[in-house]
Amino acid sequence: MVAATGLLAGLSVWGTVSEGGTRERLVLDIAVAVVGCAASPVLLRRPVGGALGLSVLAALSPAATPAATAGALQVAQSRPFPAAVAVAAAGVAAHAAQGLWRLNSGISLGWWLVLIVVAYAAARRLGRPRPGAPRAHRLAARARAAAEAEQGRRVAEARMLERTRMAREMHDVLAHRLSLLATYAGALEYRPDAPPERLAHAAGVVRTGVHQALEELREVIGVLRDEERDFGDRPQPVLADVPRLVEESRDAGAAVTLRDGVAEAASLPPAAGRAAYRVVQEGLTNARKHAAGLPVQVTLEGRPGTDLEIDLRNPLPPDGAPPLTAGSGTGLVGLTERVRLAGGLLDHETAGGEFRLRARLPWPA
Secondary structure: OOOHHHHHHHHHHHHHHHHOHHHHHHHHHHHHHHHHHHOOOOHHHOOOHHHHHHHHHHHHHHHHHHHHOOOHHHHHHOOOOOHHHHHHHHHHHHHHHHHOOOOOOOOOOHHHHHHHHHHHHHHHHHOOOOOOOHHHHHHHHHHHHHHHHHHHHHHHHHHHHHHHHHHHHHHHHHHHHHHHHHHHHHHHOOOOOOOOEEEEHHHHHHHHHHHHHHHHHHHHHHEEEEOOOOOOOOOOOOOOHHHHHHHHHHHOOOEEEEEEOOOOOHHHHHHHHHHHHHHHHHHHHHHHOOOOOOOOEEEEEEOOOOEEEEEEEEEEEOOOOOOOOOOOHHHHHHHHHHHHHHHOEEEEEEEEEEEEEEEEEEEOO
């Protein structure tokens, strides 16, 4: 735009020189040409104001006519019809004023005005939006709306996955907690002749456990109901928390043996550490449910640069022995998926009169 208006303005100045214009007119034309070229980029951001300002310059010198005409064209392309008509009328009036005191030789004022009106009408016609432009705008708007909807869908999907993950984490904690309570409640039921202090201790554990289970249940429900609630900062257990988990089972009366052969446990990746903790937790929970009172052996082996190996074993209960609590049957399925997402493998089998749960998780050096 600057190059085109500058070229035309230069031709106008050259016309003043060739006609033998006065020095004052030549200086005015050069100044108006420079200001008009410099102000042309303003039309891209403020077409109406820029076009009106250039029209004022056009009343002083024909060197501003190219820039003023370009302004009228820009307004016709980007602004409603009334604004385009107003700018065109201002341009015609400015050129009429120019013709009154600087009429070109060889043309009357009437024909000059006719040419100006035709030029601005042509600019209005050329600047009118094309028939396909509204459709293009609609298509662009639809594309933007589709992109925004896709972004919203991705955000909602990520939020749902996070909520599901947290609900699964707290479900595992709740299942572990309830199995411990069932163990203590069973002790109260089957050993009413126990010393009073032991009965009081068991009753206190049940009361505290019920309170904790209710709090955890509220958190699970909160995750499922509250879409805006953020649970990302909730502390997650890792491999170093396994001894505490084993100690809880021992306090509940389970005979759990822990063989910990892990070196540099703090260097285990967090995802693998959480998965390892959940493997041990699920194994102990299942042992309390289906083999209550039988010993459980937990073995941990691994170091950086190798795999972390987890092995849980417990004898099978006698034939016909009912489980302590009923399970959903999906705990190991979910656990398998959790270990797989951490890059590991999970296997479980019944062999040699034992139930065996084994997991292998990668441990980079």
